[in-house]
Amino acid sequence: MFEVLENDTLAPNVHRLVVRAPRIAKARKPGQFVIVHPQKGGERIPLTIADADPEDGTITLFVQAIGASTLKITGTPPGSSLLDIAGPLGKETDIENWGRVVCVGGGVGTAVLYPQAKALADAGNEVTTIIGGRSAPFIILAEELGRFSREVLITTEDGSLGKQGFVTNALQELIDDPLRCPQAIFAVGPVPMMRAVCELSRPYGIKTIVSLNPIMIDGTGMCGGCRVSIAGETKFACVDGPEFDGHQVDFALLMDRLTMYRDQEARLVEDLPESLKGKITKVKK
Amino acid sequence: MKKNLSHKETMAIERVKMPEQDPRQRSRNFQEVNLGLTKQQAMREAQRCLQCKSQPCVEGCPVRVRIPEFLEAVAEDNMPLAAHILLADNTLPAVCGRVCPQEEQCEIVCVRSAKSGPVAIGYLERYVADWAMQNPDKLLKQDRPEPSGKTVAVVGSGPAGLTMAGELAHLGHQVTIFEALHETGGVLRYGIPEFRLPKDIVDAEVDRLKKIGVTIECNVIIGKTLTLDDLIRQFDAVFIGNGAGLPMMLNIEGENLKGVFSANEYLTRVNLMGAWRDDLPTPIIQGRRVVVIGGGNTAMDAVRTARRLGAERAIILYRRSEAEMPARDEEIKHAKEEGIEFILLAAPLEVLGDDKGWVNGLRCQRMKLGEPDASGRRRPQPIEGDTFLLEADVVVNAIGTRPNPLLTSTAPNLGLSAKGNIATDENGATSIPGVFAGGDIVRGGATVILAMGDGKKAAAAIDNYLRKPS
Ligand SMILES: Cc1cc2nc3c(=O)[nH]c(=O)nc-3n(C[C@H](O)[C@H](O)[C@H](O)COP(=O)(O)OP(=O)(O)OC[C@H]3O[C@@H](n4cnc5c(N)ncnc54)[C@H](O)[C@@H]3O)c2cc1C
Ligand SMILES: Cc1cc2nc3c(=O)[nH]c(=O)nc-3n(C[C@H](O)[C@H](O)[C@H](O)COP(=O)(O)OP(=O)(O)OC[C@H]3O[C@@H](n4cnc5c(N)ncnc54)[C@H](O)[C@@H]3O)c2cc1C
Ligand code: SF4
Ligand code: FES
Numbered sequence: 001m002f003e004v005l006e007n008d009t010l011a012p013n014v015h016r017l018v019v020r021a022p023r024i025a026k027a028r029k030p031g032q033f034v035i036v037h038p039q040k041g042g043e044r045i046p047l048t049i050a051d052a053d054p055e056d057g058t059i060t061l062f063v064q065a066i067g068a069s070t071l072k073i074t075g076t077p078p079g080s081s082l083l084d085i086a087g088p089l090g091k092e093t094d095i096e097n098w099g100r101v102v103c104v105g106g107g108v109g110t111a112v113l114y115p116q117a118k119a120l121a122d123a124g125n126e127v128t129t130i131i132g133g134r135s136a137p138f139i140i141l142a143e144e145l146g147r148f149s150r151e152v153l154i155t156t157e158d159g160s161l162g163k164q165g166f167v168t169n170a171l172q173e174l175i176d177d178p179l180r181c182p183q184a185i186f187a188v189g190p191v192p193m194m195r196a197v198c199e200l201s202r203p204y205g206i207k208t209i210v211s212l213n214p215i216m217i218d219g220t221g222m223c224g225g226c227r228v229s230i231a232g233e234t235k236f237a238c239v240d241g242p243e244f245d246g247h248q249v250d251f252a253l254l255m256d257r258l259t260m261y262r263d264q265e266a267r268l269v270e271d272l273p274e275s276l277k278g279k280i281t282k283v284k285k
Numbered sequence: 286m287k288k289n290l291s292h293k294e295t296m297a298i299e300r301v302k303m304p305e306q307d308p309r310q311r312s313r314n315f316q317e318v319n320l321g322l323t324k325q326q327a328m329r330e331a332q333r334c335l336q337c338k339s340q341p342c343v344e345g346c347p348v349r350v351r352i353p354e355f356l357e358a359v360a361e362d363n364m365p366l367a368a369h370i371l372l373a374d375n376t377l378p379a380v381c382g383r384v385c386p387q388e389e390q391c392e393i394v395c396v397r398s399a400k401s402g403p404v405a406i407g408y409l410e411r412y413v414a415d416w417a418m419q420n421p422d423k424l425l426k427q428d429r430p431e432p433s434g435k436t437v438a439v440v441g442s443g444p445a446g447l448t449m450a451g452e453l454a455h456l457g458h459q460v461t462i463f464e465a466l467h468e469t470g471g472v473l474r475y476g477i478p479e480f481r482l483p484k485d486i487v488d489a490e491v492d493r494l495k496k497i498g499v500t501i502e503c504n505v506i507i508g509k510t511l512t513l514d515d516l517i518r519q520f521d522a523v524f525i526g527n528g529a530g531l532p533m534m535l536n537i538e539g540e541n542l543k544g545v546f547s548a549n550e551y552l553t554r555v556n557l558m559g560a561w562r563d564d565l566p567t568p569i570i571q572g573r574r575v576v577v578i579g580g581g582n583t584a585m586d587a588v589r590t591a592r593r594l595g596a597e598r599a600i601i602l603y604r605r606s607e608a609e610m611p612a613r614d615e616e617i618k619h620a621k622e623e624g625i626e627f628i629l630l631a632a633p634l635e636v637l638g639d640d641k642g643w644v645n646g647l648r649c650q651r652m653k654l655g656e657p658d659a660s661g662r663r664r665p666q667p668i669e670g671d672t673f674l675l676e677a678d679v680v681v682n683a684i685g686t687r688p689n690p691l692l693t694s695t696a697p698n699l700g701l702s703a704k705g706n707i708a709t710d711e712n713g714a715t716s717i718p719g720v721f722a723g724g725d726i727v728r729g730g731a732t733v734i735l736a737m738g739d740g741k742k743a744a745a746a747i748d749n750y751l752r753k754p755s
Binding site for chain 1: 689
């Protein structure tokens with residue numbers, strides 16, 4: 001049993017959980033994730049370890065409720081426990097000193113990006129952060145990322161905060177400015193966003209790292225359900241990733257495989273009591 | 286009772302038939318296919334044993350169960366004694382009685398095989414084990430061993446790890462099992478389906494280990510959560526039984542289409558994650574036409590699962606002929622009774638899909654058998670130009686698994702074979718002193734009982750190692 005110590009709401013349906021998991025807190029490196037099995041008979045849900053405190057033996061998770069299982073997790077109050085948490089899983093972020101890097105976060109992906117951005121800044125990179133979201137309430141962690149970023153650029157689709165538009169608009173501006181053009185880009189967010197960032201950076205030959213989020217079960221290389229295609233080769237995202245060179249990722253395949261259980265998952269949400277349905281964010285695909 | 290039978294009378298008894306669920310009914314449910322013997326059937330079958338002096342059956346058993354002795358106890362209706370004898374040599378008898386290939390081990394060498402068929406040792410093993418499970422209060426007390434003060438870490442809770450833990454606990458050592466998944470049992474839990482091995486049997490066997498003092502910690506992945514070095518530092522000895530769980534891919538066009546699964550994923554969704562149950566959220570694709578590629582136990586389990594999930598046609602596609610199939614005879618027989626179709630001497634060339642990214646068929650190559658290969662089986666060869674199309678909305682790849690490098694890649698000092706298996710001597714000792722290994726991680730995909738045999742042998746070696754004055 002893994003006790004939830006804190007659970008607060010950062011953005012609509014996006015929660016920050018601090019959970020007691022001493023072994024994971026000690027072993028974890030930036031870029032790695034855990035698999036949470038909230039209760040007996042539930043699904044196994046991969047979530048990035050956003051932060052960890054090895055002394056206190058705690059890890060921090062940012063969770064967006066997008067379906068019945070993530071809702072179980074965001075609905076766990078402090079003092080209650082999550083049944084199983086396994087990790088840390090996946091490869092750690094390959095942290096190098098690139099010089100100038102841009103970190104691009106979309107929606108809850110911003111939370112996944114946070115530990116990478118911090119590690120990149122700690123390694124001496126000059127970090128510029130771009131955060132994108134639907135509207136102002138969905139922009140998360142701007143202050144926290146600001147602590148180590150040279151600048152934080154915000155874009156919203158409706159213009160309610162920062163510049164109106166998409167993260168790619170802000171990225172284009174940076175690339176066009178010789179003094180701010182990055183040597184590497186880290187992008188985490190909805191698949192269409194990561195794809196758009198990669199398409200934008202490709203002609204400039206700027207190394208672009210993305211963090212992929214296929215459907216997983218075990219997270220240890222045992223099932224192959226998480227397979228993605230990288231430069232035409234099949235890889236298991238849970239052990240070979242989750243981070244890959246974005247210019248080699250087959251995004252169309254990833255998006256398509258994410259829809260595999262759409263009908264069944266939708267039925268689970270339909271079966272929820274009305275009062276809970278509002279606590280789920282519909283993700284676009 | 287037994288004493289009253291003459292030799293002639295003994296020889297006249299015919300081998301018992303296992304009562305089974307009707308095929309039409311069972312191919313639509315997940316309840317156990319084999320129903321188990323009645324007391325009368327069991328006693329009568331046990332009486333068929335000739336109590337041979339040479340005991341060829343015991344030789345045939347990888348963990349050397351004292352077969353004639355427990356059979357005699359069954360024949361005399363002394364169930365506590367039968368259970369005592371069986372449990373002394375076999376940590377997981379209720380599992381073995383259901384999934385072991387007795388037809389290739391103890392039963393094939395039974396002297397009664399020639400005439401009226403071997404004594405049904407497997408059925409009787411199951412009968413005794415189930416009795417023991419239902420009558421814990423009637424079991425003979427086992428002496429609590431003197432605590433040795435030594436600690437042993439076991440990686441993996443499959444049959445190898447469970448057997449190791451049981452053996453060492455009986456020798457007085459303090460054992461902790463570390464399991465990567467959130468449930469115990471390894472393949473017994475996530476691979477072999479409910480209709481062949483009900484999961485409360487696995488639970489009961491694991492509970493018995495907990496009662497004798499074994500600690501089990503799930504959600505600990507050695508190589509990730511803790512390293513092998515951590516274990517070597519914290520324990521007096523280590524046993525690695527992490528199986529061979531990495532699925533081999535077909536490496537053909539279309540393999541990543543939606544509706545194409547590895548058998549591991551398909552079976553894990555259904556067994557470990559309970560996708561067959563209406564009350565659990567795990568989704569699965571319920572195909573109408575399901576094609577399973579392969580001819581082993583895994584393939585049979587997957588195809589029979591597909592049938593139970595509602596497939597109108599559930600098909601095995603295998604590149605050799607039935608004689609070469611590695612699956613147990615009983616599984617093949619049961620599959621046929623349940624309406625599974627077999628397409629033999631054919632291999633997939635390409636997975637075909639529709640414009641929405643879902644699989645809709647397979648292009649296949651007809652094969653013929655050539656010269657025997659390294660495994661002694663005749664090698665399949667393509668018949669040039671002879672291909673055909675097979676419709677399918679779910680395809681399951683059950684061509685085999687390899688060792689998972691998750692642990693071994695983080696333990697550079699651990700000697701491996703060319704294929705990535707852990708190298709050991711005949712007692713399971715690895716290249717690192719105090720570290721032992723066994724089961725599928727050493728052998729490649731094998732059987733439950735061979736994994737258990739490894740666990741038992743290595744347990745004796747670990748006991749030796751721990752008691753050696755250092
Ligand atoms: C390595 C990794 C790290 C992750 N880190 C985080 C994290 O830190 N925080 C977080 O909130 N989420 C994270 N995710 C995504 C998270 O695992 C999914 O949101 C979750 O599995 C959805 O489960 P559900 O049952 O609630 O929703 P479902 O009911 O399964 O899904 C709801 C809808 O979303 C779609 N969907 C399913 N899985 C995904 C997915 N992985 N990405 C996008 N859409 C999906 C479904 O098709 C469905 O339409 C991560 C995923 C991976 C693989
Ligand atoms: C579908 C299927 C059907 C089968 N049917 C039969 C049958 O009828 N009869 C028969 O005799 N054999 C059968 N087999 C084969 C048999 O199940 C295996 O040979 C046997 O389970 C091997 O046992 P093991 O203990 O070596 O490994 P496993 O059973 O594979 O157990 C290994 C355990 O280690 C855990 N693990 C892996 N890596 C780590 C790590 N890094 N840290 C911690 N834990 C880890 C795994 O999660 C797993 O629980 C079948 C196999 C399959 C897949
Ligand atoms: S070989 Fe057959 S008949 Fe002989 S002891 Fe074993 S089970 Fe009995
Ligand atoms: S999640 Fe099963 S192999 Fe990656």
